[in-house]
Amino acid sequence: MTDPALTADLALPAVAVATGATEQLDRPRVAAVAPALPDDPVWWRSAVIYQVYVRSFADANGDGTGDLAGVQSRLPYLRDLGVDAIWFTPWYLSPLADGGYDVADYRAIDPAFGSLAEAEALIADALTYGIRTIVDIVPNHVSDQHAWFQAALAAGPGSPERERFWFRPGRGASGHEPPTRWPSEFLGGQTWTRTVGPDGLPGDWYLHLFTAEQPDLNWDHPDVRAEHEAILRFWFDRGAGGVRIDSAALLVKDPAMPEVPEDPAAGEHPLHDRDEIHDIYRGWRRVADDYPGARVLVGEVWLEDPDRFARYLRPDELHTAFNFDFMARPWDAASLRASIDATLAAHAPVGAPPTWVLSNHDVTRPVTRYGRADSSFAFARKRFGTPSDPTLGRRRARAAALLTAALPGSLYLYQGDELGLDEVDVARDEIQDPMHARSGGVDPGRDGCRVPLPWSGAEPPFGFSPSDARGRPWLTQPPHWAQLTVEAQAADPGSMLNLYRAALRIRRSEPGLGDGPMTWVPAPPDILAFQRGDDFLSVTNLSDAAVPLPPHRGVLLASADLSDAHLPPDASVWLRPDRVSTDAAWRLPDDDR
Ligand code: GLC
Numbered sequence: 001m002t003d004p005a006l007t008a009d010l011a012l013p014a015v016a017v018a019t020g021a022t023e024q025l026d027r028p029r030v031a032a033v034a035p036a037l038p039d040d041p042v043w044w045r046s047a048v049i050y051q052v053y054v055r056s057f058a059d060a061n062g063d064g065t066g067d068l069a070g071v072q073s074r075l076p077y078l079r080d081l082g083v084d085a086i087w088f089t090p091w092y093l094s095p096l097a098d099g100g101y102d103v104a105d106y107r108a109i110d111p112a113f114g115s116l117a118e119a120e121a122l123i124a125d126a127l128t129y130g131i132r133t134i135v136d137i138v139p140n141h142v143s144d145q146h147a148w149f150q151a152a153l154a155a156g157p158g159s160p161e162r163e164r165f166w167f168r169p170g171r172g173a174s175g176h177e178p179p180t181r182w183p184s185e186f187l188g189g190q191t192w193t194r195t196v197g198p199d200g201l202p203g204d205w206y207l208h209l210f211t212a213e214q215p216d217l218n219w220d221h222p223d224v225r226a227e228h229e230a231i232l233r234f235w236f237d238r239g240a241g242g243v244r245i246d247s248a249a250l251l252v253k254d255p256a257m258p259e260v261p262e263d264p265a266a267g268e269h270p271l272h273d274r275d276e277i278h279d280i281y282r283g284w285r286r287v288a289d290d291y292p293g294a295r296v297l298v299g300e301v302w303l304e305d306p307d308r309f310a311r312y313l314r315p316d317e318l319h320t321a322f323n324f325d326f327m328a329r330p331w332d333a334a335s336l337r338a339s340i341d342a343t344l345a346a347h348a349p350v351g352a353p354p355t356w357v358l359s360n361h362d363v364t365r366p367v368t369r370y371g372r373a374d375s376s377f378a379f380a381r382k383r384f385g386t387p388s389d390p391t392l393g394r395r396r397a398r399a400a401a402l403l404t405a406a407l408p409g410s411l412y413l414y415q416g417d418e419l420g421l422d423e424v425d426v427a428r429d430e431i432q433d434p435m436h437a438r439s440g441g442v443d444p445g446r447d448g449c450r451v452p453l454p455w456s457g458a459e460p461p462f463g464f465s466p467s468d469a470r471g472r473p474w475l476t477q478p479p480h481w482a483q484l485t486v487e488a489q490a491a492d493p494g495s496m497l498n499l500y501r502a503a504l505r506i507r508r509s510e511p512g513l514g515d516g517p518m519t520w521v522p523a524p525p526d527i528l529a530f531q532r533g534d535d536f537l538s539v540t541n542l543s544d545a546a547v548p549l550p551p552h553r554g555v556l557l558a559s560a561d562l563s564d565a566h567l568p569p570d571a572s573v574w575l576r577p578d579r580v581s582t583d584a585a586w587r588l589p590d591d592d593r
Contacts, residue, residue: 035124035239037132037293043084044242044296044319044410045353046514048504049134050083051414053361054091054113055099055474056452059464064471066452066464068114068122077486079129081418081497082504086126087134087244087298089361091119095145097213098434099361099450101246102143106231123239132241134298139228140247141214149215153195157204164221166207166253170194178205180257182271185209185250187379189438209250209271211434219251219280232287242288242296248312248321249273249301251280273308281317296320298355306346313352320410323355327363330376331396331570333526333542340407340528344518347409353515354409358400359417365449368423370396379435384425384444394420395570398499398559399540402572403528405503406538408518413500416453419484420496423448426475451475456487463487502557506574510556512536521550537577541567551578 058070068091078086090100093108100110109119123133142149148164155161168179170192178192192205193212207216217224232243254270261267268274281297288295299321303309306325312318326339343354358366364382369375371393372386397420405411426447428436436445452473455463460477462485482488489495507513512533523529526543529550536556541547546566552575555562560571567573 034237035127037127037239037241037295038130039293041294042515043132043294047084047132047410048082048405048507049085049087049298049410049412050078050081051087051089051360051412053089053415053450055089056450056464057415058453058455059461059469059471059473060466062466062469062471063112064461064465064469064474065112067112068109068118072118072122072125075126075129075131078126078131081501082508083131083413085132085134085241087412088136090136090138090246095143095213096432097143097211099432099446101138102141102145102211102214103138104143104145105147106137107234120238127239133239134242134244134296135235135240136246137228137231137235137243138246139217139219140250141208141210141216144213144215152206156197162204164218164223165215166218167195167204168192168207168257170205175202175204179207180270181259182207182209183260184438185247186211186435186438187443188440207253209247211438216253217251219253219276220255225280225283229283229287232284236288236291236295240295241293242298242319244298244300245281245284245318246300248281248299248318249277249303252276273303278311278314278317281312285316285318298322306342310346310350310352313347313350315351318352320352320355322357322360322412324357326404327357327359328377330374331370331400331542332375333528333540336403336542337520337528344408354407355412356404356407356409357412358397358404359414359449360412361414361450362446363449365421365423366397366400366417367393367420368448369393370400379443382443382445388422390422392570393422394496395560398496399542399570399572401496401500402503402557402559402574403538403540405507406513406530406532406536406572406574408514408516408532410514411507414449416449418497418500419454419486419489421449421451421453421481421484424451424475424478426451430475432474447475451477454481454485456485458482499557499559503574506556510536523550531577535576537575538572539567539575540572541569544569549573549575552576553578 052071055066057066058074059066060069060073061067090103091109091113092103093105093110094100094102109116126133152161152165169175170179171177178190182191184191191209192207194205195203197203208214209216249272252274258270260270284297288297296319299312299318301309301312301321302324312321323343326343329335329339347354363377367390368388369377371388371390431445431447433445433447435443452464452475454477457463461469461473462477462481464473489497519531521529521531524547527547528540531537546568549565549567554576556574558573560568
């Protein structure tokens with residue numbers, strides 16, 4: 001997919017970048033095309049952000065791979081769904097060794113997806129539908145095809161070009177052992193790869209926390225900092241409303257390269273969440289704040305400690321970060337409630353709004369996850385053939401949709417979750433995700449949630465590609481998705497799609513929803529009930545019996561049928577409560593006797 005010739009002139013000379021020359025070069029050119037963003041300084045505090053995995057969203061040119069023209073043609077769909085922003089997973093020039101998270105040029109669109117002019121037009125057109133664009137920035141590493149890395153390889157040991165990365169001699173008499181035993185972020189496999197010199201002899205090793213095609217950048221190097229701030233400006237100049245920051249807690253490494261201590265309490269980790277990282281994001285925040293229209297920084301921060309997590313959200317750092325703690329929890333009232341409480345407690349001191357995320361392009365689809373005996377999520381536990389009950393999973397995913405849409409803060413929606421798509425068992429010989437191979441074939445990888453969307457029709461490609469397409473979808477769609485197409489669901493009032501549409505419509509108009517406080521309401525065991533604003537009550541039943549609804553004046557929306565004024569198991573309802581005080585009386589099941 002990558003023509004090396006296209007990458008040849010991508011690196012601006014370090015000196016030009018460092019003096020801000022890039023900014024001066026870019027700004028006049030885009031001034032005429034850059035769209036104005038609505039002037040709402042707090043849009044991101046309540047936003048519904050839809051994640052587009054470009055490769056699998058919609059294929060306009062019929063090659064079996066999604067593209068920007070496909071997204072462009074579906075903007076009315078996203079407007080009707082009711083989203084405020086699109087987050088695009090990386091759309092840059094890339095050999096796709098890791099689905100585009102191996103970027104060869106952050107200022108060019110991969111030709112498989114389209115062109116820079118199309119991206120600019122898409123950002124502007126989306127704004128005419130009231131939809132902002134968030135681009136994905138991958139700062140921890142680049143593609144091994146990136147000009148900087150190619151230059152580093154060519155320049156050889158000890159060169160300034162190599163200082164932008166982590167090149168080190170190996171250990172042992174002949175340097176045949178990697179410099180550290182740091183574990184891979186991809187479950188298995190090496191984190192160092194040995195170079196081979198022009199003489200064919202093995203040389204230094206370079207660090208890659210992910211695949212060998214993703215060399216880690218050295219964030220102690222001034223070029224790396226300056227280049228990324230210039231990249232942010234490049235996209236903000238083109239109207240991007242924000243950036244999602246990939247692997248945001250990994251950037252800084254201890255240059256002394258000690259081993260990871262076995263005892264996590266034994267001092268700072270050599271590569272996770274190091275204190276110096278915050279200075280980088282303070283610089284990024286200054287860049288974002290330089291632009292009108294509230295440009296936001298969203299961090300992909302996988303950290304267990306809620307206080308360490310919240311440090312990224314201090315007022316001069318990132319605006320928000322994905323709440324993976326909630327996402328990974330099992331379908332269990334006590335566990336979800338504990339996560340909600342911990343999330344609110346961690347965010348309050350820094351004044352940042354929480355986010356609610358049920359899935360993304362890396363994790364098992366909620367319909368499949370929630371239908372399993374163990375409905376929690378952990379990368380290390382993914383295995384082929386784990387049984388799941390799709391009916392149960394779909395019921396719970398519907399309930400989870402209403403639960404999360406009612407919680408305070410912003411909401412992320414991964415493409416296809418609004419259709420209730422299940423995780424696909426991708427055939428082993430079709431799997432492209434490097435996680436699969438790196439696990440020695442044990443882990444199914446992440447392609448099961450990346451299968452191209454079904455839009456219409458009774459058989460593949462289900463409108464993902466045009467009917468006269470030259471290519472098949474890059475991953476095979478299962479036949480049962482005929483029932484889950486947008487076309488089929490639009491015509492069914494009870495569909496997942498119509499549930500999401502209604503939920504997002506209510507969320508927009510309901511004053512208590514989005515950012516703001518919430519109050520738990522006393523409820524029977526395994527029921528999550530909370531009030532938002534003056535006149536809104538959300539109730540989710542995670543018990544295994546139907547419960548009578550609390551006193552209410554009206555039902556706004558329910559994820560399941562409410563026969564006899566009861567909320568069935570694994571269902572949520574949004575109500576106009578009868579009484580709005582937090583001690584609202586609830587008719588417990590025992591009262592019925
Ligand atoms: C993030 C992305 C994931 C990617 C990894 C390396 O976790 O979400 O898809 O593989 O970073 O860039």
